[in-house]
Amino acid sequence: MPDPHMVSVDDLLARVTAIFVGCGLRPxxxxxxxxxxxxxxxxxxxxxxxxxxxxxxxxLAAGKVSPDAVPALHDSGKAVIEVDxxxxxxxxxxxxxxxxxxxxxxxxxxxxxxxxDCLHFSALWHDxxxxxxxxxxxxxxxxxxxxxxxxxxxxxxxxxxxxxFGWPRPGPQPxxxxxxxxxxxxxxxxxxxxxxxxxxxxxxxxxxxxxTTDPETALAGAMLTFGGHKGSAISTMIELMAGAMLGEFxxxxxxxxxxxxxxxxxxxxxxxxxxxxxxxARSGRDPIAEGxxxxxxxxxxxxxxxSARRFAAREAALRDGIALxxxxxxxxxxxxxxxxxxxxx
Amino acid sequence: MPDPHMVSVDDLLARVTAIFVGCGLRPxxxxxxxxxxxxxxxxxxxxxxxxxxxxxxxxLAAGKVSPDAVPALHDSGKAVIEVDxxxxxxxxxxxxxxxxxxxxxxxxxxxxxxxxDCLHFSALWHDxxxxxxxxxxxxxxxxxxxxxxxxxxxxxxxxxxxxxFGWPRPGPQPxxxxxxxxxxxxxxxxxxxxxxxxxxxxxxxxxxxxxTTDPETALAGAMLTFGGHKGSAISTMIELMAGAMLGEFxxxxxxxxxxxxxxxxxxxxxxxxxxxxxxxARSGRDPIAEGxxxxxxxxxxxxxxxSARRFAAREAALRDGIALxxxxxxxxxxxxxxxxxxxxx
Numbered sequence: 001m002p003d004p005h006m007v008s009v010d011d012l013l014a015r016v017t018a019i020f021v022g023c024g025l026r027p028x029x030x031x032x033x034x035x036x037x038x039x040x041x042x043x044x045x046x047x048x049x050x051x052x053x054x055x056x057x058x059x060l061a062a063g064k065v066s067p068d069a070v071p072a073l074h075d076s077g078k079a080v081i082e083v084d085x086x087x088x089x090x091x092x093x094x095x096x097x098x099x100x101x102x103x104x105x106x107x108x109x110x111x112x113x114x115x116x117d118c119l120h121f122s123a124l125w126h127d128x129x130x131x132x133x134x135x136x137x138x139x140x141x142x143x144x145x146x147x148x149x150x151x152x153x154x155x156x157x158x159x160x161x162x163x164x165f166g167w168p169r170p171g172p173q174p175x176x177x178x179x180x181x182x183x184x185x186x187x188x189x190x191x192x193x194x195x196x197x198x199x200x201x202x203x204x205x206x207x208x209x210x211x212t213t214d215p216e217t218a219l220a221g222a223m224l225t226f227g228g229h230k231g232s233a234i235s236t237m238i239e240l241m242a243g244a245m246l247g248e249f250x251x252x253x254x255x256x257x258x259x260x261x262x263x264x265x266x267x268x269x270x271x272x273x274x275x276x277x278x279x280x281a282r283s284g285r286d287p288i289a290e291g292x293x294x295x296x297x298x299x300x301x302x303x304x305x306x307s308a309r310r311f312a313a314r315e316a317a318l319r320d321g322i323a324l325x326x327x328x329x330x331x332x333x334x335x336x337x338x339x340x341x342x343x344x345x
Numbered sequence: 346m347p348d349p350h351m352v353s354v355d356d357l358l359a360r361v362t363a364i365f366v367g368c369g370l371r372p373x374x375x376x377x378x379x380x381x382x383x384x385x386x387x388x389x390x391x392x393x394x395x396x397x398x399x400x401x402x403x404x405l406a407a408g409k410v411s412p413d414a415v416p417a418l419h420d421s422g423k424a425v426i427e428v429d430x431x432x433x434x435x436x437x438x439x440x441x442x443x444x445x446x447x448x449x450x451x452x453x454x455x456x457x458x459x460x461x462d463c464l465h466f467s468a469l470w471h472d473x474x475x476x477x478x479x480x481x482x483x484x485x486x487x488x489x490x491x492x493x494x495x496x497x498x499x500x501x502x503x504x505x506x507x508x509x510f511g512w513p514r515p516g517p518q519p520x521x522x523x524x525x526x527x528x529x530x531x532x533x534x535x536x537x538x539x540x541x542x543x544x545x546x547x548x549x550x551x552x553x554x555x556x557t558t559d560p561e562t563a564l565a566g567a568m569l570t571f572g573g574h575k576g577s578a579i580s581t582m583i584e585l586m587a588g589a590m591l592g593e594f595x596x597x598x599x600x601x602x603x604x605x606x607x608x609x610x611x612x613x614x615x616x617x618x619x620x621x622x623x624x625x626a627r628s629g630r631d632p633i634a635e636g637x638x639x640x641x642x643x644x645x646x647x648x649x650x651x652s653a654r655r656f657a658a659r660e661a662a663l664r665d666g667i668a669l670x671x672x673x674x675x676x677x678x679x680x681x682x683x684x685x686x687x688x689x690x
Contacts, residue, residue, distance in 0.1 A: 080454030109425030153648035227572025247628020283592020290589035303498035
């Protein structure tokens, strides 16, 4: 392993923002996208870090995302707030709406944010952490591309459909989980294919619905959900709630619309925000202190909370900077020098 | 197998209601409890059918449930409605609040129902089906007793924590799932113990956190969640949202309060109701028709939707009656004749 280059979080944020501005993104959009990418890198989520820049540039180069979309907030004053991303990335839309969502949740006890017509590439934990920082519990979910078969089925129909949950804790680190409802990421199967290695059983099926450990067959067949029929039911719920219910694309329509899975998917997203203070008020208990009893007891028996590794990486990155390899530094420099030309085929 | 006795749904409902009235339940409470028990029997969910009468009578005989509790609705006019079950069964409380919840969800787009201080024994699908019949999507969840270890842990801390989701469909049968977040039910482990058979791997761990297939060791150790760390995260979410957030018991406190798992647990419950019409309005799409595209495609590839078996059993029961065995008929007669004395130790 070559010596890493240590880059501060702020410096990396400035560089990534500049790359996107250089590629034509409206500055507010560039900042929002860069912020979530750098957060992924800072937390050592390599799959959602600067690796994602290329995918964003590709969809920009293909003209399939609006670089200068201005998120439009629609607030009827009810418990459902909407933000139209206008065919831009989801992150500026979320950023434009998060304060309104949090305010409404505190007023009404719970509120929902509908994000319409966005391109999505980022982990959902960024959204639920933003709400936890405002003292709110939240659930976030969205469809993706139809690569996953329902339990007992044979054909891809569901997305890898991520779901994330956030719960505020007294310190800076909330309780957060964020996972795909597929048993594995599509990228992991692709990595096995390139390495000529079989995939574990239970990851995928062939075109007849039979189990396969051959990555090529798996990619041509369908992936499977985590947890068998239970995971399949949750993935179906995500299609219904974050797709059909919003009148936005489900995973199959998203795949058809983009003409295959090579570019980022376009669809909607749903975020529910709940105010523990409102829910607990009549009980006389402090919901956050109650939550600590559970979360403390999980830790006390030696079990790791979800996101614990991320938070440890974050602490180190904020203290020591982010470690980037020679190749990563070279790629950043290439994006800076060439902009969209860096991803021209 | 002996010849079954065919009993109409209405006749069984009348008999079960009379049993509970005879045991001192307020008539409205008896009807609500009987309705959900007979619905389970009608749907051939034997584990949630008349088998449950005995557990209800036991907790009545122990004086640990209020037979004449009158559910108290608390409606601040916001998106969160509360109903205090007053130490009674959860079902009358839900019934007392479901119309207010549905009305509020249609007004605000989404609303929540908090059920406080209830005893819980019934499947959650009954609740989400009631909301689907009113045109609403819904999520329902509650803690239970601390029999399940978190992923990576060694000690029971989480409940078997069920979660249910309902989505309205054009016909009488909604999309519904309802499952425990434990990989198996505790009763299934007990059945293996009685039969002297090992349990499958992955169901439970011993007191040191090591996998076990011995049912005795499993019952003294801890059960596991479905889907590994993902299922564990969802179970933890249920503890937080339907326990800590409401200021009601989580599964460990429920177990401590009732002095062991022999009687029904006392805790709260959370139901979220969402109005697809409100969420989809700006899209111009019909969310129910969109949902049918997905659900139809699942069926078209030969995959069974959750609850399909239940709905088929329901159709048969409504047409032909419910088939009860000699033993079941005898038990009903015993409860009718003896009331609470039938469960005296």
